[in-house]
Amino acid sequence: MPFVTVEYSERLAGTFDRRAFAREVHEAAPTGINASTEAFKTRFRVIEESYFGADEDDIDAVFIQAAILSGRTPKAIEALSETLLEIARKHVTGVAGRRLHVMVETREMERDYYRAHKE
Template sequence: MPQITVDYSDRLADGFDRPALARDLHTAVVDIAAARPPACKTRFRRTEDVVVGPDTDGHAHVHVHIALLPGRTDETRAKLTEAVLGLLRQYVEPTEGLVLHASAEVRELNASYRTFEGE
């Protein structure tokens, strides 16, 4: 916990500083949602195709999913979501000819969530 997944358009790959986003995102999750730094895990998934409305060209997207253990208030989750959007503005460079659609969601992990660490 937290489990963080970032889906992003492949068209953004060259101008998207993913390591810096992950670093600052982990800091935000610790500062805002009281997560433990070693528990922060982020994976990036590049998506090839984005269709927005009837358009198949001219759009790119980044969506950040953050799943936390239960117990955070709606206010805390909203504050974290706003922080994520600010980080995306900082670390995703505008690409000429593309409209960027950025979004984020912070949700609670289901009660069935389990984890282990091992070698």
């Protein structure tokens, strides 16, 4: 915990350095929300198909969602979103002739209801 889920357009597979993104997120993001590097878990999913606006088919996208345990200040949550956006912009490059949209949502999970098992 925290969980970072990244969905990205299939066309970006060759221009998105996912390993570097995750490594930098795990190093930089924990300080603002009082979490450890070891606590961060990042996973990636390819978006095979997506639609934007009114038939806009020249857009590739990266959607980042961070789920953190409740109890952080609004300022800390906002700072995490900004950090994730900044790191993503460093590690993904748009495909020539296409537009790139990068979006981040940080949400809280209720601490009282979160459970995990580790071996």
